[in-house]
Amino acid sequence: MNSSVDKKKELGLWLKLLLTKHGLRQNKLAAELGVTCQYVSQICVGKTSLPLNHFDRIHKLLLSQGASDDDLKKLSYLYVDSRVSLPDSMQISNDDYYHLLQELKGYVEKERVINACLETAVGTRNYDDAMQAILNTISTYAARQYCYIYRYEPAAVRLMYSWHAPDVPPIKGFELIDLPTPTLWDKTLEAHELINIYDPGETQLVPRDIAELFRRNNFRAVLGTGLWADGRLYGFIILASLKQIRRFSELEERVVLSAARVIQLLTERQTAAERQGRAQAETDALLHGMPFPAFRFGETGELVSLNAAGEQLLGSSAAELCGRDVTDLFGVAPDSPFPVTLNLNGKSCSLSAVRQGEHTFYFCVPAMA
Numbered sequence: 001m002n003s004s005v006d007k008k009k010e011l012g013l014w015l016k017l018l019l020t021k022h023g024l025r026q027n028k029l030a031a032e033l034g035v036t037c038q039y040v041s042q043i044c045v046g047k048t049s050l051p052l053n054h055f056d057r058i059h060k061l062l063l064s065q066g067a068s069d070d071d072l073k074k075l076s077y078l079y080v081d082s083r084v085s086l087p088d089s090m091q092i093s094n095d096d097y098y099h100l101l102q103e104l105k106g107y108v109e110k111e112r113v114i115n116a117c118l119e120t121a122v123g124t125r126n127y128d129d130a131m132q133a134i135l136n137t138i139s140t141y142a143a144r145q146y147c148y149i150y151r152y153e154p155a156a157v158r159l160m161y162s163w164h165a166p167d168v169p170p171i172k173g174f175e176l177i178d179l180p181t182p183t184l185w186d187k188t189l190e191a192h193e194l195i196n197i198y199d200p201g202e203t204q205l206v207p208r209d210i211a212e213l214f215r216r217n218n219f220r221a222v223l224g225t226g227l228w229a230d231g232r233l234y235g236f237i238i239l240a241s242l243k244q245i246r247r248f249s250e251l252e253e254r255v256v257l258s259a260a261r262v263i264q265l266l267t268e269r270q271t272a273a274e275r276q277g278r279a280q281a282e283t284d285a286l287l288h289g290m291p292f293p294a295f296r297f298g299e300t301g302e303l304v305s306l307n308a309a310g311e312q313l314l315g316s317s318a319a320e321l322c323g324r325d326v327t328d329l330f331g332v333a334p335d336s337p338f339p340v341t342l343n344l345n346g347k348s349c350s351l352s353a354v355r356q357g358e359h360t361f362y363f364c365v366p367a368m369a
Contacts, residue, residue: 006181009046016044022065125271135163138259151235155180183207189226196223196247224250225260229267293364294340
């Protein structure tokens, strides 16, 4: 078979002939593709690879101009030949190449849809809803019967989220699985390697208790990868099939890896939000325990919380005061030289400001006589 350069040249020559045959100038093709004439010229001389989306539009354009089925099949043959390295001994026909191209286009479209669905999950505010959306997406498009997300616990793994196809029943016994010591399964995940196995009940890679569950429920193939957050392996996601007669495909592997990356992003975001929530709760508890008026303002300069002494000083409730800014409440600018002496509701007090992270705290103490 010719070199990859020769394959591209052959594709470019045939494309140029078809364009001429159907009265299509290169500048018109460039306009259709939204590219430069130089780009089209380079394709026609074999200096530039032709992306699948551009090939698809060229194919449709030629079809609309009345190109014959044989001419289009040869174009498809040459296109796939320029993208895929296959030995001469395979003797693949034009029809086989044409079907291969259609399958390739189907994979591209499927992956595009999956990525769009995963992006939707990222935009979901509720963590549990996002996890379920991810399972629904990858299971549906990978056409598998079961999908699980597990979290490690001391000497065990706990099922956190699950999905099963409508035509199969949920499987019991997977909620909590004992893992008393680190196994080859754990070591594989820790090495950032995929688990892609057929007949999982008959391999040393699967821990004994998990293998027994797989055998009991007739799982034929399993695909899994580790789930990471803040540099730590905290769980794993697995796809399982009752009907599989082979290992999972490369596309399915990419889908699971993409899902794991999205889950990592969501988990780290959730962990950061929980950490921030705990810190704010601790800060507010300290704030409310102070005997003098204390106020917490957010990054945008609006009052977020205050204690009972602050409400008493300003003569209003927290619900009425929160959302107002420093100037509105105290009549001073945020960049004033603190402390400043104020007269609030007939009381003379000294207002101090302390910046901590994205918040600013203001404290009022009686002014010195």
